[in-house]
Amino acid sequence: xxxxxxxxxxxxxxxxxxxxxxxxxxxxxxxxxxxxxxxxxxxxxxxxxxxxxxxxxxxxxxxxxxxxxxxxxxxxxxxxxxxxxxxxxxxxxxxxxxxxxxxxxxxxxxxxxxxxxxxxxxxxxxxxxxxxxxxxxxxxxxxxxxxxxxxxxxxxxxxxxxxxxxxxxxxxxxxxxxxxxxxxxxxxxxxxxxxxxxxxxxxxxxxxxxxxxxxxxxxxxxxxxxxxxxxxxxxxxxxxxxxxxxxxxxxxxxxxxxxxxxxxxxxxxxxxxxxxxxxxxxxxxxxxxxxxxxxxxxxxxxxxxxxxxxxxxxxxxxxxxxxxxxxxxxxxxxxxxxxxxxxxxx
Amino acid sequence: xxxxxxxxxxxxxxxxxxxxxxxxxxxxxxxxxxxxxxxxxxxxxxxxxxxxxxxxxxxxxxxxxxxxxxxxxxxxxxxxxxxxxxxxxxxxxxxxxxxxxxxxxxxxxxxxxxxxxxxxxxxxxxxxxxxxxxxxxxxxxxxxxxxxxxxxxxxxxxxxxxxxxxxxxxxxxxxxxxxxxxxxxxxxxxxxxxxxxxxxxxxxxxxxxxxxxxxxxxxxxxxxxxxxxxxxxxxxxxxxxxxxxxxxxxxxxxxxxxxxxxxxxxxxxxxxxxxxxxxxxxxxxxxxxxxxxxxxxxxxxxxxxxxxxxxxxxxxxxxxxxxxxxxxxxxxxx
Amino acid sequence: xxxxxxxxxxxxxxxxxxxxxxxxxxxxxxxxxxxxxxxxxxxxxxxxxxxxxxxxxxxxxxxxxxxxxxxxxxxxxxxxxxxxxxxxxxxxxxxxxxxxxxxxxxxxxxxxxxxxxxxxxxxxxxxxxxxxxxxxxxxxxxxxxxxxxxxxxxxxxxxxxxxxxxxxxxxxxxxxxxxxxxxxxxxxxxxxxxxxxxxxxxxxxxxxxxxxxxxxxxxxxxxxxxxxxxxxxxxxxxxxxxxxxxxxxxxxxxxxxxxxxxxxxxxxxxxxxxxxxxxxxxxxxxxxxxxxxxxxxxxxxxxxx
Numbered sequence: 001x002x003x004x005x006x007x008x009x010x011x012x013x014x015x016x017x018x019x020x021x022x023x024x025x026x027x028x029x030x031x032x033x034x035x036x037x038x039x040x041x042x043x044x045x046x047x048x049x050x051x052x053x054x055x056x057x058x059x060x061x062x063x064x065x066x067x068x069x070x071x072x073x074x075x076x077x078x079x080x081x082x083x084x085x086x087x088x089x090x091x092x093x094x095x096x097x098x099x100x101x102x103x104x105x106x107x108x109x110x111x112x113x114x115x116x117x118x119x120x121x122x123x124x125x126x127x128x129x130x131x132x133x134x135x136x137x138x139x140x141x142x143x144x145x146x147x148x149x150x151x152x153x154x155x156x157x158x159x160x161x162x163x164x165x166x167x168x169x170x171x172x173x174x175x176x177x178x179x180x181x182x183x184x185x186x187x188x189x190x191x192x193x194x195x196x197x198x199x200x201x202x203x204x205x206x207x208x209x210x211x212x213x214x215x216x217x218x219x220x221x222x223x224x225x226x227x228x229x230x231x232x233x234x235x236x237x238x239x240x241x242x243x244x245x246x247x248x249x250x251x252x253x254x255x256x257x258x259x260x261x262x263x264x265x266x267x268x269x270x271x272x273x274x275x276x277x278x279x280x281x282x283x284x285x286x287x288x289x290x291x292x293x294x295x296x297x298x299x300x301x302x303x304x305x306x307x308x309x310x311x312x313x314x315x316x317x318x319x320x321x322x323x324x325x326x327x328x329x330x331x332x333x334x335x336x337x338x339x340x341x342x343x344x345x346x
Numbered sequence: 347x348x349x350x351x352x353x354x355x356x357x358x359x360x361x362x363x364x365x366x367x368x369x370x371x372x373x374x375x376x377x378x379x380x381x382x383x384x385x386x387x388x389x390x391x392x393x394x395x396x397x398x399x400x401x402x403x404x405x406x407x408x409x410x411x412x413x414x415x416x417x418x419x420x421x422x423x424x425x426x427x428x429x430x431x432x433x434x435x436x437x438x439x440x441x442x443x444x445x446x447x448x449x450x451x452x453x454x455x456x457x458x459x460x461x462x463x464x465x466x467x468x469x470x471x472x473x474x475x476x477x478x479x480x481x482x483x484x485x486x487x488x489x490x491x492x493x494x495x496x497x498x499x500x501x502x503x504x505x506x507x508x509x510x511x512x513x514x515x516x517x518x519x520x521x522x523x524x525x526x527x528x529x530x531x532x533x534x535x536x537x538x539x540x541x542x543x544x545x546x547x548x549x550x551x552x553x554x555x556x557x558x559x560x561x562x563x564x565x566x567x568x569x570x571x572x573x574x575x576x577x578x579x580x581x582x583x584x585x586x587x588x589x590x591x592x593x594x595x596x597x598x599x600x601x602x603x604x605x606x607x608x609x610x611x612x613x614x615x616x617x618x619x620x621x622x623x624x625x626x627x628x629x630x631x632x633x634x635x636x637x638x639x640x641x642x643x644x645x646x647x648x649x650x651x652x653x654x655x656x657x658x659x660x661x662x663x664x665x666x667x668x669x670x671x672x673x674x675x676x677x678x679x680x
Numbered sequence: 681x682x683x684x685x686x687x688x689x690x691x692x693x694x695x696x697x698x699x700x701x702x703x704x705x706x707x708x709x710x711x712x713x714x715x716x717x718x719x720x721x722x723x724x725x726x727x728x729x730x731x732x733x734x735x736x737x738x739x740x741x742x743x744x745x746x747x748x749x750x751x752x753x754x755x756x757x758x759x760x761x762x763x764x765x766x767x768x769x770x771x772x773x774x775x776x777x778x779x780x781x782x783x784x785x786x787x788x789x790x791x792x793x794x795x796x797x798x799x800x801x802x803x804x805x806x807x808x809x810x811x812x813x814x815x816x817x818x819x820x821x822x823x824x825x826x827x828x829x830x831x832x833x834x835x836x837x838x839x840x841x842x843x844x845x846x847x848x849x850x851x852x853x854x855x856x857x858x859x860x861x862x863x864x865x866x867x868x869x870x871x872x873x874x875x876x877x878x879x880x881x882x883x884x885x886x887x888x889x890x891x892x893x894x895x896x897x898x899x900x901x902x903x904x905x906x907x908x909x910x911x912x913x914x915x916x917x918x919x920x921x922x923x924x925x926x927x928x929x930x931x932x933x934x935x936x937x938x939x940x941x942x943x944x945x946x947x948x949x950x951x952x953x954x955x956x957x958x959x960x961x962x963x964x965x966x967x968x969x970x971x972x973x974x975x976x977x978x979x980x981x982x983x984x985x
Contacts, residue, residue: 014645015669018636045364170695172964174923175941175957176702182945183706278822285824285927286942298822305828305931309836319825327820404889428894435891443889448882453904453979462900463890514890 035259035340042339049335052328059325063125071104072116074123074295081106082114086313108317112307120295121317127296128325131207131280135214136272142215143222144265150223151230162227165220177217181288184209206290210283214276225268229261263340270336274329281322297322349420351521351554352378352401357414359393359400368626370396370409372578380521383548383555385565385586387601388575391623394558397575398524401556402439403431419521437467440515444527446507450499456483457495460514467518482513485550487543505536509543516547522554529564541568562605566590571659574598577624577634579650584660594654594662596639633665641666685973692969699961700750700954704743707953733759735950746954755958756951760944766955769940774959776846777929777936781921783856788863788917793910795864796871801898803876811868818865824927827858831931844933855932859924863917867910875906911975915968922960 043049067074081090086109093103108117150161188205191197233239239256247255281298283289290296295303297318304314359371371393378384386394399405401418403426416423419438421430443449450459460479464470470478476495483491486509499507508528515523525544529537545568548555557569565572565586572589574582574597582595593599600619621638624630633639636646646665654667730736734745749756755766799811834854835843842851878884879902887901925938933939937956944952 014648015643015665018642018644018647167691167695167698170691170965170968171699172919172922172961174919175961176699176706178926178942179703179706179945179953179957183709187709274820281822282824282923282927285822286930287946301825301828308828308832312832315828315832319829322825323817323821326822327817330820331816402889404885432891432893435889437891441889443882443886445882449886451883451887451901451905454901462892466891511886514886 035263039263039340043335046335046338048331049339052332052335055324055328056332059125059328060129063122063129067119067122067126070116070119070122072106072119074115074119076115078110078114078116080114081110083112083311084110085311109311109313111303111314112311117314117317120300121297121321124295124297124300124318125321125325127207127290127294128277128280128298128322131210131214131290131296132273132277132325132329134211135218135276136269138211138215139218139222139272140265140269143219144226144261146219147223147226147228148230151227151234154234158227165223168220169224173217177213178283178286178288180216181209181213181283184212185288204290204294206294210280210290213283214279217279218272218276222268222272225264226261229264230257233257233260267333267337267341270329271333274326274333277322277329278326297325350377350417351380351382351419353415353417354397354401355415357397357400357416358412359396359405359409360412362408362410366627369629370578370626371400372629373414374575374578374580375414376573376580376583378522378554378556381552381554382571383557383569385557385559385569385572386575387559387562387565387572389560389623391577391626392575393578394575395526398441398526398556398558401522401524402435402441403428404435404441433467436463436515436520437518438520439522439524440518440520441524441526442508442511442515442528445531446504446511447531449511450507452499455496455498456502456510460495460510460517463514463517478517479513482517483510485516485547486510486513488513504532505539508532508536508540512540512543512547516551519551520553522556524556524558526558527560528557530559530561537564544568562601574601577626577629579634579663581635581664582660582662584656584662588657588660592656592660594656594660594667595635595664596641596666597635598662633663643669681976684976688969688972692965695965696958696962700747700958701743703954703957704746705739707948707950708739708742733757733951750954750958755955758944758949758952760947760949760952766951769952770937770955770959773935773937773940776934777925777938780846780852780855780859780928780934780936781918781925783852784859784863784921785914785917787856787860788867789910791860792864792867793871793907795868797875797898797903799868799872800875800879808872811872815865815868818861819869821861823858823862823924824931826861827854827928827931830854830858846932846934851932855928855934858928858931859921862924863920866917867913870909870913871906874909875902878902878906881905908975908979911971911978915964915971918967919964922964 072078078090080092084090084106086107087105088109089097089103089105097103106116106118108121111117111120146161146165150158153161185206188209192205233256239252242252242256277297280289280296281301284296284298285302287302289298300318301315301322304311304318308315354377355375357371357374358369361368361370374393374397376384386397388394396405396409400409400411401416401423403423405411411424414424418434421434426434450456457476457479460482461472461475464475464478465472468475479495480491483494488494488506488509494502494506494510499510502510512528528544529540532540541564544555555568557565559565569586571583571585573580574589574595576597582589582593582598584592589598590602593602597619600617603617604619619638624634624637630636630647632645632647632649633651636642639646643665649665651663651665651668653661653663654671655661656667727736734742737745746756753767755770758764758766758769761769795811795815799808802808831843831854834841841854842848843854845851846855875898879898884897884901887897892901922938925936926942927938928934929936929939930942937960940952941956941960943949944956
């Protein structure tokens with residue numbers, strides 16, 4: 001029998017029984033991490049998602065904060081400064097500069113009415129973002145409520161509710177949406193002048209029409225996702241186990257269903273934002289989006305189409321802004337999905 | 347001495363995941379004679395499947411062999427390219443997987459999937475391959491083979507599908523058959539049938555088998571030798587009798603104690619092994635089983651035990667046995 | 681199988697009916713009829729026109745008349761394009777749009793599927809990353825933006841492609857490109873993720889263990905399973921192309937059905953709106969029904985249920 005060479009160097013004490021503390025000190029258990037902590041860790045390790053989030057934050061600052069500090073306003077028509085290229089001054093402004101005055105440059109030029117285009121871009125981005133965010137929130141509210149009710153109720157209620165969505169799902173909604181966008185405009189404008197509905201004036205009846213249209217367009221998808229999540233969870237063993245241990249409905253909903261659905265819901269909602277922005281710009285192009293003087297990125301681009309050969313920057317800036325906004329929201333949504341809801345990946 | 351069919355020496359293999367290096371195999375050595383049946387036993391993540399897959403070059407990305415040698419049937423497997431592996435797979439060495447429900451392609455007929463491997467490794471014509479496929483189905487005990495060949499996997503039961511998988515594996519009469527938990531996903535009665543079939547086929551065809559399982563009952567009935575794996579190490583290796591009647595590693599003892607016994611004299615309690623397996627991302631310096639071991643000593647926590655040879659066919663890696671061997675050795679020191 | 685097909689067709693018919701009904705009532709909710717915009721026409725003349733087209737009757741009666749006429753195959757006459765029947769206009773415009781969409785579908789499939797495979801096959805390598813970057817951008821750019829940008833660069837700046845109509849082969853390039861970008865990018869991504877998913881399946885491991893070469897594994901074992909999700913995308917893709925055609929036909933002044941639909945809405949041409957909406961909806965719904973039934977035929981597993 002070959003003798004093991006290392007045995008020569010072993011101190012007999014080493015063969016003493018180890019205490020349980022010593023044993024435990026050896027077990028390097030990976031810390032148990034919560035769903036959120038784990039998800040965020042994965043999210044922040046994803047470079048693309050982090051960069052997208054940074055860009056989203058920049059866009060939000062650009063859209064919601066920068067206009068307040070900008071020396072021009074989005075409706076302000078500067079006489080004599082029509083159709084300036086970026087960083088160019090009108091003769092009047094040049095004269096003021098020559099006189100030693102400071103004139104804030106038109107970073108993105110001006111449009112044909114002499115409005116500073118940079119601030120119009122900011123406002124356009126603000127409207128587009130608002131459309132995206134509010135629509136996503138409303139869709140979440142309506143869709144998940146409908147889906148959750150159907151999923152929980154089960155039986156014939158579920159059956160009727162889901163037949164309803166099945167039929168809606170097969171309808172090419174964009175046709176009806178375009179018609180509806182048209183139909184809603186005037187009645188809402190009239191409604192906004194009625195007492196009690198004047199708050200609509202501050203939001204803009206137009207924008208409200210867009211919200212309604214979008215909720216109608218997108219809620220079905222969200223309802224279906226929520227329902228299927230609720231059904232899966234309702235059948236899952238841990239919910240049965242919780243029920244067996246006497247947990248009430250409220251506790252089950254809060255503790256189990258909500259925490260398990262929420263990943264999916266957040267991801268779906270985030271991915272809803274870019275598609276709403278996408279559709280709004282599309283409707284704007286058809287002349288059915290947000291109305292003048294309030295600009296959205298889509299309407300800015302649309303307005304610039306006619307003069308694009310002479311003033312291409314008026315087209316390129318909003319075009320790039322729409323695409324980049326949709327892009328970063330898509331990428332961030334993908335990152336969220338990978339981090340919080342890998343099973344949703346198709 | 348005649349060359350062994352399979353000889354693995356000090357195999358080290360790691361998975362390079364984004365989170366870090368997972369050390370799946372930490373120096374695994376064993377060999378297999380022609381016609382021998384070896385069982386590899388261990389819990390999930392102990393490295394038993396990885397060891398077997400590496401023989402066929404099937405270790406999935408990001409797994410990488412980082413040390414040791416593997417010789418199989420005259421090939422230096424650790425030096426082989428993907429092209430060499432392709433010639434060997436399905437031909438000299440085959441594998442049956444755990445889940446027959448998902449291991450067959452749903453959109454092709456059974457016949458297509460069996461004939462495919464025959465046509466690939468032999469010069470048989472389509473008609474000959476078809477005949478061979480029918481013959482194989484008969485061999486694995488499937489009735490109405492002609493009809494089955496035209497059916498799709500979803501039309502067959504789980505046990506039947508596993509028989510088809512076995513037929514595919516045996517199509518080119520391999521020298522070595524790897525069975526990766528072939529019965530785990532099946533009903534108990536079907537399990538017995540499949541094991542019986544494998545036993546029978548082995549007698550008929552005389553190939554070697556590596557049986558990977560966490561079910562000690564399966565290895566007891568089929569295998570001549572058993573390797574017990576824990577955290578990427580073979581912690582005990584011996585003949586079936588040695589493992590069952592003289593288990594020497596505390597982990598093996600634990601495993602055997604956790605089998606329910608029908609002929610127990612009195613009401614015995616099953617003894618589970620307490621604790622969790624180690625984190626292979628940061629394996630401990632000492633014996634990986636130490637934190638769960640009741641007889642753990644100080645040395646177990648700091649040094650990996652060496653191989654303690656108990657007989658020509660039996661060795662273990664445990665400080666308790668090493669200590670005994672040294673005490674014995676001290677008396678009769680040369 | 682037959683039962684499923686019948687059920688699916690019945691549901692399709694119901695959907696078409698719902699679209700028709702909703703469109704009818706929505707359209708009639710808009711204040712101001714089709715003749716209001718024409719300032720040259722006096723109040724009396726407007727009333728006379730309305731009477732001529734039956735617009736002065738109660739809405740339910742008009743609805744009933746329209747639906748019965750429709751079932752007889754009569755979609756009425758256009759209110760704005762005097763003297764032309766709705767079906768006549770649709771028949772003359774539809775082939776134009778169908779040709780555009782057809783070419784776009786072919787491009788999307790013939791480019792998207794191979795690109796997706798290429799991307800999956802080279803996962804993590806340069807080719808994959810390049811494809812991912814382009815497709816990610818491709819699904820982020822609305823079709824009107826890409827149309828307008830194409831028009832600007834190739835039509836005006838470089839002046840190498842015709843910008844109006846569909847009179848030559850070259851004039852197809854820009855509208856088809858604008859229409860095909862989104863579905864191509866989408867199919868590429870779909871194909872990539874589906875192929876990667878399939879490549880992780882157990883039966884691919886089996887194929888590998890048989891000793892099959894990589895290309896054989898992909899082409900025989902993976903592709904046929906991986907292409908199934910793309911088939912389900914055909915329905916949404918057609919709907920998307922229809923949506924895209926509304927703007928693309930407008931931008932490139934193409935006399936197609938999409939442009940007709942949009943202008944009929946803006947002009948309140950009730951009968952045209954009804955006609956185009958029903959025809960477009962029927963097309964999309966029919967495509968969806970066919971795809972659903974086809975899917976069951978292709979995948980042997982689904983027959984079981």
